[in-house]
Amino acid sequence: LVLVVDYGAQYAQLIARRVREAHVYSEIVPHAMSVDEMVAKKPTAIILSGGPASVYVPDAPKVDPALFSTGIPVFGICYGFQLMAGALGGTVEHTGTSEYGRTSVAIDDTGVLLHDLDDISSVWMSHGDSVTAAPAGFASLARTAGAPIAAFEAPERKLAGVQWHPEVAHTERGQEVIEHFLFDFAGCKPTWTSSSIVDDQVSRIRAQVGDKRVLCALSGGVDSAVAAALVQRAIGDQLTCCFIDHGLLRKGEAEQVKHDFVQITGVDLVVADESERFLSALAGVSEPEAKRKIIGREFIRSFEDVARQIAGDKGIDFLVQGTLYPDVVESGGGDGAANIKSHHNVGGLPDDLQFTLIEPLRALFKDEVRAVGAELGLPDSMVWRQPFPGPGLGIRIVGEITQDRLDLLREADAIAREELTAAGLDREVWQMPVVLLADVHSVGVQGDGRTYGHPIVLRPVSSEDAMTADWSRLPYDLLEKISTRITNQCPEVNRVVLDVTSKPPATIEWE
Numbered sequence: 268l269v270l271v272v273d274y275g276a277q278y279a280q281l282i283a284r285r286v287r288e289a290h291v292y293s294e295i296v297p298h299a300m301s302v303d304e305m306v307a308k309k310p311t312a313i314i315l316s317g318g319p320a321s322v323y324v325p326d327a328p329k330v331d332p333a334l335f336s337t338g339i340p341v342f343g344i345c346y347g348f349q350l351m352a353g354a355l356g357g358t359v360e361h362t363g364t365s366e367y368g369r370t371s372v373a374i375d376d377t378g379v380l381l382h383d384l385d386d387i388s389s390v391w392m393s394h395g396d397s398v399t400a401a402p403a404g405f406a407s408l409a410r411t412a413g414a415p416i417a418a419f420e421a422p423e424r425k426l427a428g429v430q431w432h433p434e435v436a437h438t439e440r441g442q443e444v445i446e447h448f449l450f451d452f453a454g455c456k457p458t459w460t461s462s463s464i465v466d467d468q469v470s471r472i473r474a475q476v477g478d479k480r481v482l483c484a485l486s487g488g489v490d491s492a493v494a495a496a497l498v499q500r501a502i503g504d505q506l507t508c509c510f511i512d513h514g515l516l517r518k519g520e521a522e523q524v525k526h527d528f529v530q531i532t533g534v535d536l537v538v539a540d541e542s543e544r545f546l547s548a549l550a551g552v553s554e555p556e557a558k559r560k561i562i563g564r565e566f567i568r569s570f571e572d573v574a575r576q577i578a579g580d581k582g583i584d585f586l587v588q589g590t591l592y593p594d595v596v597e598s599g600g601g602d603g604a605a606n607i608k609s610h611h612n613v614g615g616l617p618d619d620l621q622f623t624l625i626e627p628l629r630a631l632f633k634d635e636v637r638a639v640g641a642e643l644g645l646p647d648s649m650v651w652r653q654p655f656p657g658p659g660l661g662i663r664i665v666g667e668i669t670q671d672r673l674d675l676l677r678e679a680d681a682i683a684r685e686e687l688t689a690a691g692l693d694r695e696v697w698q699m700p701v702v703l704l705a706d707v708h709s710v711g712v713q714g715d716g717r718t719y720g721h722p723i724v725l726r727p728v729s730s731e732d733a734m735t736a737d738w739s740r741l742p743y744d745l746l747e748k749i750s751t752r753i754t755n756q757c758p759e760v761n762r763v764v765l766d767v768t769s770k771p772p773a774t775i776e777w778e
């Protein structure tokens with residue numbers, strides 16, 4: 268286990284991913300965690316992330332110097348590098364030369380950290396302060412115009428750091444710098460692979476469940492399918508899957524799940540039509556967090572009903588969910604993270620939950636889930652399905668959810684998806700939410716008359732893990748086709764607009 272200490276911004280996520288790409292398991296922890304708590308997790312190494320603060324600001328996040336005497340190897344990146352320098356007696360100053368973006372670097376001494384990497388010439392920087400004197404006993408390895416000491420190390424103490432960001436793609440040979448720390452400094456072993464994840468989870472699930480029965484909430488998406496397949500591998504027919512039709516599904520979705528999943532896995536499936544329950548609970552609600560909480564609660568109530576149906580008063584003790592690491596982090600569940608939105612299966616759970624949750628994917632990013640799915644033998648058509656959020660079309664109608672609005676959006680969404688597939692772009696585009704701005708009207712002219720309808724937003728994005736995303740540059744011809752078909756076929760829609768915002772600042776879904 269490698270702990271990535273989060274000093275803010277998005278860097279910690281990226282570092283954690285890079286460590287895992289080196290086949291070493293990593294977890295993000297908040298900077299407020301005490302050294303004792305960190306040591307208790309028995310990490311093989313600790314990485315201090317970059318962050319937006321200046322080490323001089325009075326309430327800037329700090330590092331407890333005791334961390335450096337635990338004997339645990341520590342690597343500091345950017346802000347973490349400066350914290351390490353400051354805590355061990357080096358000098359960090361505001362030199363007046365900031366560096367942002369691509370920066371030339373000179374490697375003076377490769378040492379252990381940069382061995383074989385003396386040809387690194389440009390790195391990605393983002394700093395105002397600089398380390399001007401290394402702590403005693405540290406060798407300085409590199410410099411840039413604005414950073415007299417841009418990398419240092421003390422190999423016998425297993426401490427090292429870099430001012431630049433080795434985790435970003437623009438930094439030359441950044442992954443190798445991270446791997447040198449992991450393998451040459453810290454002695455980590457690259458044993459975190461899809462098959463080790465499967466073995467590990469299968470034995471955990473068996474130990475947790477014993478001979479009890481388990482219900483798995485299937486949504487039609489990749490995550491719950493992989494979670495179900497993993498649990499099925501562990502406990503076979505003690506598992507029953509259940510698909511709740513909450514009335515917020517896309518066109519053809521319920522049929523597709525019944526057909527695909529059951530055929531492929533042979534799993535026992537119960538389908539429950541609960542659309543009336545959800546729609547009446549959502550009536551009159553337009554605030555996104557309120558919608559998410561209601562949907563999360565009604566899902567659980569539906570699962571409880573299904574459990575009673577199939578197991579009577581004995582009920583079912585365990586519920587499997589396909590919760591992922593980003594769901595946990597964004598719902599504010601990653602230690603110390605801000606609550607961006609309550610993912611229905613994390614922040615949206617009711618307090619009086621009767622089930623014990625089994626969440627075998629809770630520590631994984633999406634690409635890791637896909638690799639596990641492939642390892643379990645699920646077909647590409649399932650593993651590469653685009654993400655669709657549990658709350659479904661409910662969080663794609665900006666405004667109140669009504670049956671008419673759902674029907675309208677369902678039609679527009681089906682057209683957009685059909686055209687995207689026909690253009691062969693399903694795999695290139697991470698997902699393309701189609702959003703109905705039900706609270707907005709705009710004027711149009713259709714036929715010979717004035718219309719006063721609603722805009723539909725297309726939100727195609729590319730992403731690696733949904734933590735960050737860029738808007739997809741779809742071909743104009745395709746956009747035109749989608750726009751024409753939607754305005755022709757969907758009454759009340761007289762305008763189709765394209766969302767050209769990355770994440771951050773916008774999230775992928777509108778609500």
Ligand code: XMP
Nearest residue numbers: 609610611654655656657658733774775776
């Ligand atoms: P955002 O909108 O937070 O979305 O950028 C990140 C990814 O998560 C999906 N998403 C959800 N998935 N339950 C889910 O199962 C939810 O409540 C939920 N909210 C967002 C979203 O589609 C994107 O892939």
